Structure formats: structure tokens, C-alpha cells
Amino acid sequence: MITRRPFVLGLICGGLALGSGLTLSGAATAQDASNYPNQPIQLVVPFAPGGASDFAARLMQNKLSEHLGQQIVVVNRDGAAGNIGMEMAARAKPDGYTLYLGNVGTVSINPHLFPNLTVKPLKDFIPISIVADTPGLMIARPDFPAKNAKEFVEYVKANPGKINFASPGTGSVNRLEMEALQYAQGLKMTHIPYKGGAGPAAADVMGGHVDVMFVTIATAINNVKAGRLKALAATTKERVASLPEVPTMMEQGLTNRPSSSWQGVLAPAGTPKPIIDKVHAAIVETMRDPTIRERMASAGVIAVSSASPEEFMEYIKADSQQWSDIIEKAGIKAD
Amino acid sequence: MELLNNLALGFSTALAPVNLMYGFLGVLLGTTIGVLPGLGPVATISILLPITFTLPPEAALIMLAGIYYGAAYGGSTTAILVNLPGESSSVVTAIDGYQMARRGKAGLALATAALSSFIAGTLATVLIAVMAPALAEVALKFGPADYFSLMVFGLIAAVILANGSVVKAIGMILLGVLLGTMGTDVNTGTPRFTFGVAEFSDGIDFAVIAMGMFGLGETIGNLSRKDETNGVLSEVRGLWPSWAEIRSFLAPALRGTALGSCLGMLPGGGPVLSSFSAYALEKKISRKPGEFGKGAIEGVAGPEAANNAAAQTAFIPMLTLGLPSSAVMALMIGALMMQGLSPGPQLLNNNAQLFWGLIASMWIGNAMLVILNLPLIGIWVKLLSVPYRMLYPAILLICCIGVYSLKSSALDVIVATFFGLMGFVFYRLKCEPAPLLLGFILGPMIEENLRRALLISHGSPVVFVDRAISLTFLIMSVLLLIVMIAPAIRTKRDLAFQEEG
CATH class of the missing domain: 3.40.190.10 (Periplasmic binding protein-like II)
Incomplete structure (x- = not known):
């Protein structure tokens, strides 16, 4: 019976049988950015299936695989408000075969809430591109x-x-x-x-x-x-198209910044620049796909991508600062 | 006659060849993963989610739903045969189902489980078709105070689960409650009993404890009994139950359906809670409560019907309000969103074909499960003739893989091993694991809802007797306590009178 499940799954999902998350160890071959990628890439999602991050990952999985020419394998590693998955991704070999689907919570908020968190997202990761703005x-x-x-x-x-x-x-x-x-x-x-x-x-x-x-x-x-x-x-800058009668926080003078639950792809620090650029280009292509844009939009999510990895870095810095200020001022603690 | 038109639309959708095929694929896959412990519908559905992207919405949803209730169905097979619940909802089935198997009635137990599930599936389908929107309103009426009182009632009822000593059962429930306090406190974010281990910050997974206590603990326990056949009779009587037998499980199956349909709509508990409650109910109203724990057919029929009904009514808040009552339902919402459909109140009007097609497919799927499983029973039962020295290592291995696959965490396997040893100790002490698991589920829910209700009421406990739903459950709890304690008091009083006389 043990071999039966991968068989049945494999039957249906083709090469996706790897998705059981049991087999990938991130063993890298000779590092060569020019023939990257030549093996499946795991995308670590720090939350359980069923949440917003998992949804974003599963939605772009097929298209991103197509654009990179290798299968993206989504690995759900949940626990500790996403910190366990984030640590796992941060410690992975920086060879481009482990990517991390970060979000506002793990990347911008948790570092200010959990003093014992060993991962420092801005140092331990290279941002590649934002993918979803909610x-x-x-x-x-x-x-x-x-x-x-x-x-x-x-x-x-x-x-x-x-x-x-x-x-x-x-x-x-x-x-x-x-x-x-x-x-x-x-x-x-x-x-x-x-x-x-x-x-x-x-x-x-x-x-x-x-x-x-x-x-x-x-x-x-x-x-x-x-x-x-x-x-x-x-919480947007301009009114939401599908809810035109609902005013924004900003126009009512209650805040001067929009806020969003966002998801974006990051790689462990040390990943070679050519690989970062390659993944970035693939993500930009993926997020431009009309079907993905339309399906995300109907779920209340805006498909986006960063103009460059550097721009995403600036975005995270500003976002992180914003939440750090609020956490400090309001005196919120979680650990 | 709008209902008939809707159902006609539903059946014409569900019976379309492509949907029928995906429905069959779903229940087949669901049964398979249900049989394997640890591999649950959540993991399977999320792996298949990207593939549904290219399917038509009806086929996608019908297949995923098939996986879900197929898994609930398959989980009972191993519970009955080798006392290893494949899914959390079949923990209760293991109690009497396994005892039936040990008495050589494995075939009857499996058939009872299959037919009870089918009865429940049929009635729950009708219920959803007729009353889904109205029932969703009822579910919304449940506030934190009401949940608290419902859980208190459940916890008191848990004592009935005990087949032996009541004191031991209470001890096991409390131990379960204590284990449930592990993890991050919802209100303050403070880690509790995590021993500084990040993996414990969300507590221990239910499946890890269940597999440790049942799967591993039972295996060690059986091995310690020395005799190779272990009392399981491999000879099997006719698989199809006699008319008398069907009559004996019909009423419990109907009661289980009613209970499961109600509890399934509420978030959190769902199939697990309803199977526990159904067992407790059957034992309480049985004329021969002594039979329970020794292979009572009612102890299989009630819980099996309940968990299947609950698995289906869990769709009600998801389909009508777009609110998930469990992780699987959250994935279903994800599947809808991947199709560019938005779950919520408009789904029924804007996507009538999908809505009714899915409902009709549930009934068809349940029928397929019976057709698929009844012939398989013979094969399953043959599994029992495999000598234990070969069967057990296989069970241990499957358990370990199952536990590991939950979160790809090696620590979970170690924790399950620990609970396996504890399970063996309890086995020797004749303490049953089922009450512990119920305490483990209900404890954290009671705490969460108690604190939430008091936060909302700004500290006033009046809220628990002020709300009609809450008050009703509290009164029922008191009555249940009186019913349970009264015989004991009477016996003592009789003794006292005897001594005086």
C-alpha cells in the first residue's frame, strides 16, 4: 500500500508526485547559473494549505514552472506564525533550488514581535519580487x-x-x-x-x-x-473598483499609508545574482498572465510584480518600518 | 417545484460523463488515502489544487469533494481491521469495530460502516438541498458563549465513552485537556509548555497523538500478548448483513445522521466531534450498554453515520456564506477561487449548476463508495490472515510515513513514538485512549470560547445563561450529570438503608 499512493497520485498529476514533500533534499549539483534550473525547485510556503499564501503559491505553480522550465514543488511548512518555514528556507542552500514565499506577517511583522527569532529577513533573504497584493x-x-x-x-x-x-x-x-x-x-x-x-x-x-x-x-x-x-x-490608496461606494482610510484622513497583506518570493542570502534575475523575469511573466490576473482579481487579490528585485527590497524595508513603528508605539508583544 | 428543478439540474450535471469520471477518481483516491493513516484529505487536495486549474469548475469541485468524503469513508476500514484509525474521525469506530473484527465479524462491521455512511450521506444530501440557506443562518447564531456551553456538554458526555472505570476515564479526559494546552496562547501569544521547541509552538497535532496511542500503542500491546493469531478469527461469515442485523443498526445510523448533520455545520469540531457524540449517545440509550467496547454494532453504525453526515453538512457554511468550517473547506474555497468563482451568498444564484451539481454528486459519490467498498470487504478481511509478525512492521512503517507526511517533521515521528509508549502503558493500565483524545480536542476549544465569550461580555459571566442556546446546553449538561450520578447515589443510599436495617 505504501507505493500505491504515489502511483495513484502520479497517475493523475503527472510529474507532480514529488509534491508529497518527502523526497526533496535540496541536493545541488555543480553551481552554474547558466544552466539553472536543471532540477525541480521547492517553494517553501510557511503556512498550512487553505490559507492566502498557499492559494497564491498553488495558483502560480504551473505557470511559473512553465516559464522556468522546471517543476515548482510547493512545500507547506507551517508553525510558529510562519517562522518555522521561514527559518527552514533561510537555512537552505543558496543555489536557487529553494525559494521562499514570504508575506507581510513573516517578513515585515514577526521580526519585531518575536525577539528570539534567529532569522533577520532583510539580511538572510534576497527579495526577488512581490506576487500578490491583498x-x-x-x-x-x-x-x-x-x-x-x-x-x-x-x-x-x-x-x-x-x-x-x-x-x-x-x-x-x-x-x-x-x-x-x-x-x-x-x-x-x-x-x-x-x-x-x-x-x-x-x-x-x-x-x-x-x-x-x-x-x-x-x-x-x-x-x-x-x-x-x-x-x-x-486600506487601499484609491477606492476598490468592485466596491466604489466604500471610502478609503486615507481619504477619510485616518492614515497616510495604504496597507496590504502581500505575498512575495525571496531566496536565501547568497543566491547568485544571475539566478535571482532569472527567477525575477519568470515571476514577472507569470504575474502578467491574463488568466492568473483574472482569477486572482475575482478572489480579491491583485496580481503584481516588482520592477526589479531592488524595488521589492525597498518595498519590504518601508513596510517593515511601518509595522515596527506601530508595534513599538502600541506596545504589542507576542513572545 | 423549484427544488425538483434544481435537483434535476444537479443530477444532469453530476451524471455528465466527465463529471462522473472525476467524481469516481475523487472517491477512489479519497478511499485510498483514507485507508493510509496520516495521509489526509488536506494534503491530497492541496497537491491536486493546481491541476484543477485547467478543469471545468464542476469537475474540479466534484473530484475534490469526492476525495474529502472518500477519505472519511476509507478511514474506518483500517480502524475496524487493525484498530488503526486512518482518519481522526474514525477513532471512535475503532473502539467497537475492532472488537467486532476480533470476534470474527470484520465483514459485518465493514458492511455496517459502509451502509450507515450511505444512509447518512443520502439524508445529508437531501438536507443540504432543502435547507442549506436556512441552516447557515442557524450556524451564524452560534456565538462564543454558545460554543462554550456546547463543549461543556460534550466533555461531560465524554465520560460515557469509558467502557471500564469512570475514574480512569475522567483521568484520561483531564490528561487530554492538559495536552491540549500546549502551544501558543491565542489571546496573549505566550508560548505554553513548548519547552523552547519552535515545533511545539502550535501544540501537538491530533493525528500524531491518535496514531501514537492507537497505531503504535496497540501494536506493542498486541505483540506483548504473545499468541500469533491474537484472537482475530480469520474465518468470515457472509458479508452481507442479515435483515435482523440491518434492523439493529438502522436506528443508530439515523440518530447518528441527525447528530452529525447538526455538528458538521459548526466550525472546529465537525466529523470528529460528531462521531464521539454519536457513540456516547448510542451507549447512553442502549439497553445493553455493557456490550459497548466489546463489539456493539450500534457503536459502529452511529459514529460512522455521524461522521459522514458531518463531512457533508460542513459544506453548508462554505457554499452559502463562503466561510470555511475546517481546513478542507478552506481548500474548497481556494479551489473555487482558482476557478475564478467567489464562494459566498451569490454562488447559489450565479452558479446554480455548480452548486446543485456538487450536491447531487455527493449522493452519487456515496453510492459509488458503497459499490466500490462492498466487494473490497472480502479482500480487506483477507488482510487479517496475514501473520502479525508481518502485518505489524508494515503498520509501524505506514504510521511513521503518515506522521512524517503531515508536516515533513521528524520531530512529529519522535513525538508519536513517545505517545506509542504511553499508549502501551495505558493499555496495560486498562485506561482507554478515546476519552483522552476527546479531551484533547475539546479542552482548547472550551478554553478559547470561554475566554472569548468573557472578553466580548467585558467580564460578565451572565452571558452564558443570558443566551438561549447557551442556557439550553448548560441545562442539558446538568441533566446529564444528574442522570450519570443518580444511579450511583441510589446504590449508595440502598446500601446505607441496608446497613441501618
């Missing part, structure tokens, strides 16, 4: 008295300590977005953390058990359209 929405229970974020702020000021806000976890970007608002406006609310993704938290807002939360557009948009959730603001 803006957020501030949602409230359907019968909440405020119509937009500005009214919401007034309401909380008039009712200090009475409003509860949910989040998908203590160190999540969605919590920090609310903490930033709370700090900037001097609000007093109670934080109700959830685990297991944004689904359970959003369900409790929908059911009226919790008042408000920040959440990715993907999670909320359909229920906003169906009137089961109220959208108070978007």
Missing part, C-alpha cells in the same frame, strides 16, 4: 450604527471601552491595522483574537457577536455585497 477592508456587523470609518471613530469615542474588535490572531496584520487606528485616534476597544484564519472571526462579526474588524477583501467582499457585513473603509 488589500484590507474594515468591516462591521450589519446593524452597526456607523456608515464609514470616520463615523465609527466618533462612535467609539462616544462609547469608550464598549466596542469589541476581532482579528485573525495576536500578531496578524489585521490586528495591527486596528491597533494603528486605535493609537492614532486615541480609541479604547477590546481586542478579541481568533485562530484558524479570518473565517471564524468574520463569521462572528457577521453573526453580530463582535462589532468590527479589519479583514482581507477576499474574505469579506461577497458578504458585503450581500448586505451581511457593512464595509466601513478600504
Whole structure:
């Protein structure tokens, strides 16, 4: 029976049988950027299947494999808010055969939340390109008295300590977005953390058990359209095309920066520059693919790529600084 | 007659040759991975996700759904034959199913599991077709306080799982609760009992403990009994159950279906919780509770029906609200999004063909599973004639591979080994592992919901009796406690009177 599973899987998914994640050891042949890649490449996803990072990885897996000429194998290595997968990728041989799908949480937030984290993303990784940009929405229970974020702020000021806000976890970007608002406006609310993704938290807002939360557009948009959730603001620079009536946090004067749950591909520090450039070019091609763009868009995710690896580095630096400031000011700890 | 039109649309979609083929592929693959411990539907579905990119949406969803309920189905096979639950939802099936196998009724146990699952699958399909939107509303009404009270009720009911000493069962439940506290605290982010090991920061995986305690522990236990055949009779009576036997498991299967349909919609517990509850219910209302743990057919039928019904009703919040109640449902949402479809309230209107096709395919898939599995029973049962000295090393190896495949973590294999040794110790002490596993699942959920409910109410405990749903479960918990304690009190009082007299 042991050999049967790879056989059955292999039957269906062709060369993908490797995907069981058991076999790849990253053993590298003679390093030569010119014939890279000549073996399958593993893409480490630091979260379990079913989440936003896994979705992004699986969506681009086929096209990216095509453009690189080698099979991309997605390896889910979850645990410790993504830190376990990030450490595994950082310690891998820098030969281009291990890539890391980082996100706002592991790369920009965790280093400031976990003092014992041995990985320093800006030092231990070379950013290659951003791939997905997932803006957020501030949602409230359907019968909440405020119509937009500005009214919401007034309401909380008039009712200090009475409003509860949910989040998908203590160190999540969605919590920090609310903490930033709370700090900037001097609000007093109670934080109700959830685990297991944004689904359970959003369900409790929908059911009226919790008042408000920040959440990715993907999670909320359909229920906003169906009137089961109220959208108070978007975290984007300009209004979201599919929700034109929802104002942004920026235009309501509540923040001066957009914020996003993003995913991007990074490589362990020391990976040769020609390889970085090759992967970068392949990612740019992949993210331009109309089918991928369209499918991501319908999931509330914007397919993007960085003009250059350097530009992605600058993006991460600014993003990391932003969250570091909020974590410090609001006095948030997780370890 | 809109319902009939919808169902007609659904069946015409699901019966289209290409969808039928993918549906069959799904249940076949699902049964296979279900039989193998550790290899669960989550890993399989995520590996296949990129392939579904190029399939039509109906075929993709029908195949993935087939994997999911096929796995729930296949998991019971090894649970019954070698006391090794292939999936977490079949842990309970192992209790009486394995005992039936040891009495030479392996074929009957497998047939009971298959037919109960089919009954549950049929009824759950009808339920989804008729009431999905209305049921989703009910699921939304459940707040943290209500979950807390439901879990308390579940934990008290867990005592009934015990076949021997009640004190030992309570001890095992509490040990399970303690093990469940390992990992990062949801509210503060503080690591608890992680011993500084990063891998423990999310606690221990349920499958690691289950496989250690059941798979490894049982194997060591059996080996220590010396006799090669180990009491498992390899001769098998007719595979098809007699009419009397069908009658004896029909009622439990129906009760299990009802219970599973309700619990399946709620996030977190799903199939696991419902199979535990169904077992507890059957044992409580049985006229011969002493039979449970020794091969009671009701102890197989109830939980098997429940976990299959729950596996299907778990689709309700996913399809109608776009909210996942489990990791598998989150993957289903991912599969929909890969197709450029957005799960949520509009799915039913905008993609009626997909919605009804998927529902119809569930029933067809369940029928395929019965057709696929009944002839296989004979082959499965022959497996029992394999001498244990050859069977056991194979079981150990499959367990290790299964545990490793969960997270590609070698530490998990070591942890499973540790629980295997503990399982052996408990085996010798005659402490049953099932209550421990239930405590392990319910403990963290109780804690999380208790703290969440109190945070939301700003510290006021009134919230638990203020809400109708919560109050109902609390009253039921008290009644259950009285029912359980009353016989003991009466016996003691009778003794006291005797002494006075």
C-alpha cells in the first residue's frame, strides 16, 4: 500500500508526485547559473494549505514552472506564525533550488514581535519580487450604527471601552491595522483574537457577536455585497473598483499609508545574482498572465510584480518600518 | 417545484460523463488515502489544487469533494481491521469495530460502516438541498458563549465513552485537556509548555497523538500478548448483513445522521466531534450498554453515520456564506477561487449548476463508495490472515510515513513514538485512549470560547445563561450529570438503608 499512493497520485498529476514533500533534499549539483534550473525547485510556503499564501503559491505553480522550465514543488511548512518555514528556507542552500514565499506577517511583522527569532529577513533573504497584493477592508456587523470609518471613530469615542474588535490572531496584520487606528485616534476597544484564519472571526462579526474588524477583501467582499457585513473603509490608496461606494482610510484622513497583506518570493542570502534575475523575469511573466490576473482579481487579490528585485527590497524595508513603528508605539508583544 | 428543478439540474450535471469520471477518481483516491493513516484529505487536495486549474469548475469541485468524503469513508476500514484509525474521525469506530473484527465479524462491521455512511450521506444530501440557506443562518447564531456551553456538554458526555472505570476515564479526559494546552496562547501569544521547541509552538497535532496511542500503542500491546493469531478469527461469515442485523443498526445510523448533520455545520469540531457524540449517545440509550467496547454494532453504525453526515453538512457554511468550517473547506474555497468563482451568498444564484451539481454528486459519490467498498470487504478481511509478525512492521512503517507526511517533521515521528509508549502503558493500565483524545480536542476549544465569550461580555459571566442556546446546553449538561450520578447515589443510599436495617 505504501507505493500505491504515489502511483495513484502520479497517475493523475503527472510529474507532480514529488509534491508529497518527502523526497526533496535540496541536493545541488555543480553551481552554474547558466544552466539553472536543471532540477525541480521547492517553494517553501510557511503556512498550512487553505490559507492566502498557499492559494497564491498553488495558483502560480504551473505557470511559473512553465516559464522556468522546471517543476515548482510547493512545500507547506507551517508553525510558529510562519517562522518555522521561514527559518527552514533561510537555512537552505543558496543555489536557487529553494525559494521562499514570504508575506507581510513573516517578513515585515514577526521580526519585531518575536525577539528570539534567529532569522533577520532583510539580511538572510534576497527579495526577488512581490506576487500578490491583498488589500484590507474594515468591516462591521450589519446593524452597526456607523456608515464609514470616520463615523465609527466618533462612535467609539462616544462609547469608550464598549466596542469589541476581532482579528485573525495576536500578531496578524489585521490586528495591527486596528491597533494603528486605535493609537492614532486615541480609541479604547477590546481586542478579541481568533485562530484558524479570518473565517471564524468574520463569521462572528457577521453573526453580530463582535462589532468590527479589519479583514482581507477576499474574505469579506461577497458578504458585503450581500448586505451581511457593512464595509466601513478600504486600506487601499484609491477606492476598490468592485466596491466604489466604500471610502478609503486615507481619504477619510485616518492614515497616510495604504496597507496590504502581500505575498512575495525571496531566496536565501547568497543566491547568485544571475539566478535571482532569472527567477525575477519568470515571476514577472507569470504575474502578467491574463488568466492568473483574472482569477486572482475575482478572489480579491491583485496580481503584481516588482520592477526589479531592488524595488521589492525597498518595498519590504518601508513596510517593515511601518509595522515596527506601530508595534513599538502600541506596545504589542507576542513572545 | 423549484427544488425538483434544481435537483434535476444537479443530477444532469453530476451524471455528465466527465463529471462522473472525476467524481469516481475523487472517491477512489479519497478511499485510498483514507485507508493510509496520516495521509489526509488536506494534503491530497492541496497537491491536486493546481491541476484543477485547467478543469471545468464542476469537475474540479466534484473530484475534490469526492476525495474529502472518500477519505472519511476509507478511514474506518483500517480502524475496524487493525484498530488503526486512518482518519481522526474514525477513532471512535475503532473502539467497537475492532472488537467486532476480533470476534470474527470484520465483514459485518465493514458492511455496517459502509451502509450507515450511505444512509447518512443520502439524508445529508437531501438536507443540504432543502435547507442549506436556512441552516447557515442557524450556524451564524452560534456565538462564543454558545460554543462554550456546547463543549461543556460534550466533555461531560465524554465520560460515557469509558467502557471500564469512570475514574480512569475522567483521568484520561483531564490528561487530554492538559495536552491540549500546549502551544501558543491565542489571546496573549505566550508560548505554553513548548519547552523552547519552535515545533511545539502550535501544540501537538491530533493525528500524531491518535496514531501514537492507537497505531503504535496497540501494536506493542498486541505483540506483548504473545499468541500469533491474537484472537482475530480469520474465518468470515457472509458479508452481507442479515435483515435482523440491518434492523439493529438502522436506528443508530439515523440518530447518528441527525447528530452529525447538526455538528458538521459548526466550525472546529465537525466529523470528529460528531462521531464521539454519536457513540456516547448510542451507549447512553442502549439497553445493553455493557456490550459497548466489546463489539456493539450500534457503536459502529452511529459514529460512522455521524461522521459522514458531518463531512457533508460542513459544506453548508462554505457554499452559502463562503466561510470555511475546517481546513478542507478552506481548500474548497481556494479551489473555487482558482476557478475564478467567489464562494459566498451569490454562488447559489450565479452558479446554480455548480452548486446543485456538487450536491447531487455527493449522493452519487456515496453510492459509488458503497459499490466500490462492498466487494473490497472480502479482500480487506483477507488482510487479517496475514501473520502479525508481518502485518505489524508494515503498520509501524505506514504510521511513521503518515506522521512524517503531515508536516515533513521528524520531530512529529519522535513525538508519536513517545505517545506509542504511553499508549502501551495505558493499555496495560486498562485506561482507554478515546476519552483522552476527546479531551484533547475539546479542552482548547472550551478554553478559547470561554475566554472569548468573557472578553466580548467585558467580564460578565451572565452571558452564558443570558443566551438561549447557551442556557439550553448548560441545562442539558446538568441533566446529564444528574442522570450519570443518580444511579450511583441510589446504590449508595440502598446500601446505607441496608446497613441501618
